[in-house]
Amino acid sequence: MKVNFMENVNLNVLVLKHNFRNPVIPAAGPNVGSGKMVQRAAQGGAGGLLTKTISSLAAQVPHPNMARFGKDNLLNTELWSELSPEDWFTHEYDISLDIAHEYQIPLIASVGYTAQDLATLGPRLEQKGIDIIEFSIHYLDEKRVVETAQALRNAVSIPIVAKLSQHSGDLGEIATLLNPYVDGFTCINSFGPTLMIDIETGTSPLGSQNGYGWLSGPSIKPLAIRSVFEVARVTDKPVIGVGGVICGEDVIEFFMAGASLVEVCTAAILKGPDVYGKIAAETAQWLESHGYHDIEEIKGLYLNKYRHGQTVVTAVNQTAYVDEMKCKACSQCAKVCQFDALSAPLKQIASVNVNCCSACGLCVSVCPFGALELRPRLQEN
Numbered sequence: 206m207k208v209n210f211m212e213n214v215n216l217n218v219l220v221l222k223h224n225f226r227n228p229v230i231p232a233a234g235p236n237v238g239s240g241k242m243v244q245r246a247a248q249g250g251a252g253g254l255l256t257k258t259i260s261s262l263a264a265q266v267p268h269p270n271m272a273r274f275g276k277d278n279l280l281n282t283e284l285w286s287e288l289s290p291e292d293w294f295t296h297e298y299d300i301s302l303d304i305a306h307e308y309q310i311p312l313i314a315s316v317g318y319t320a321q322d323l324a325t326l327g328p329r330l331e332q333k334g335i336d337i338i339e340f341s342i343h344y345l346d347e348k349r350v351v352e353t354a355q356a357l358r359n360a361v362s363i364p365i366v367a368k369l370s371q372h373s374g375d376l377g378e379i380a381t382l383l384n385p386y387v388d389g390f391t392c393i394n395s396f397g398p399t400l401m402i403d404i405e406t407g408t409s410p411l412g413s414q415n416g417y418g419w420l421s422g423p424s425i426k427p428l429a430i431r432s433v434f435e436v437a438r439v440t441d442k443p444v445i446g447v448g449g450v451i452c453g454e455d456v457i458e459f460f461m462a463g464a465s466l467v468e469v470c471t472a473a474i475l476k477g478p479d480v481y482g483k484i485a486a487e488t489a490q491w492l493e494s495h496g497y498h499d500i501e502e503i504k505g506l507y508l509n510k511y512r513h514g515q516t517v518v519t520a521v522n523q524t525a526y527v528d529e530m531k532c533k534a535c536s537q538c539a540k541v542c543q544f545d546a547l548s549a550p551l552k553q554i555a556s557v558n559v560n561c562c563s564a565c566g567l568c569v570s571v572c573p574f575g576a577l578e579l580r581p582r583l584q585e586n
């Protein structure tokens with residue numbers, strides 16, 4: 206894919222001394238489940254590359270192991286790579302490294318899970334020429350997370366990044382414990398376990414124990430954003446954001462929360478590898494249309510304002526206000542108002558009864574035209 210970035214915007218990011226041509230890279234999954242898939246990610250415009258998690262043994266993956274939920278989400282029970290480490294070391298990493306060199310972008314290898322797995326596989330990855338190792342704590346109990354990080358730290362000298370999972374516990378606390386041993390963090394892995402039932406057959410679409418699977422895609426984005434924020438609050442090291450990135454605005458949001466890169470899995474599976482370049486191009490467009498020249502300018506914008514636990518805003522003395530020039534009389538605001546404060550009879554501009562408005566803010570967030578905002582009451586009366 207030919208990626209057209211805005212000429213006036215710099216998307217290059219330097220993370221752990223490696224230059225990523227843009228901040229959108231693959232997350233571990235079948236989208237980078239072989240050298241060929243990694244190649245497609247590079248051709249699709251990814252700013253750096255990453256390979257599917259390997260462990261000491263090939264995974265015995267249940268079948269079926271992926272099902273779509275809603276339009277853009279997935280439940281999966283894929284575990285890690287079904288290819289053996291030998292397949293990766295003799296074939297798949299060579300293809301991945303060749304493409305990384307051709308595009309002059311870094312290659313991250315994902316690995317799991319026990320201290321022994323990491324102590325054995327880590328040095329082999331370093332010798333192979335991998336730039337950065339991302340290790341996953343997804344299947345570890347909380348007590349073993351630190352010993353695993355220590356084992357990898359002692360085994361390699363290239364940068365190591367811990368990929369955190371929401372079910373592991375308080376991510377701020379886990380990041381604080383891991384901080385002395387790692388060079389960065391990735392937040393978050395898929396969320397769960399979760400369950401989906403096909404009501405026509407009365408069974409789960411997944412072939413796992415209990416039919417459980419892990420949720421990914423936009424449904425988990427607010428959780429991922431919060432996790433990036435919580436981890437970025439406790440460390441100066443780079444945090445990679447992942448979870449529900451499907452467009453450029455998502456990248457901006459992750460960066461504002463404190464991310465230094467973002468990863469994409471579900472959108473790449475459902476939309477194909479061109480999605481990396483498309484998301485990067487949209488990121489550049491957003492930056493340019495908002496007067497920024499470099500993605501670094503928006504990094505930590507939210508984090509820096511709220512990192513000490515400040516309350517965002519108090520809307521106690523506010524009321525909804527309709528900008529009549531922007532209102533298109535769609536009546537969405539009146540439908541969702543639980544306080545009868547908004548009225549929008551058919552094809553008429555919405556109006557607010559300030560005596561009923563509780564300043565809950567919902568109408569502001571549902572208006573497709575940006576015609577509503579909260580304003581101080583005094584100004585209105």
Ligand SMILES: Cc1cc2nc3c(=O)[nH]c(=O)nc-3n(C[C@H](O)[C@H](O)[C@H](O)COP(=O)(O)O)c2cc1C
Nearest residue numbers: 232233234258281393394395421422448449470471
């Ligand atoms: C089918 C599938 C397989 C995955 N396999 C792995 C894996 O092997 N290792 C890993 O760390 N994360 C794995 N993940 C999690 C993703 O890397 C990512 O953290 C998560 O899906 C959230 O990002 P997304 O919303 O962009 O998919 C997998 C996700 C999916 C959907």
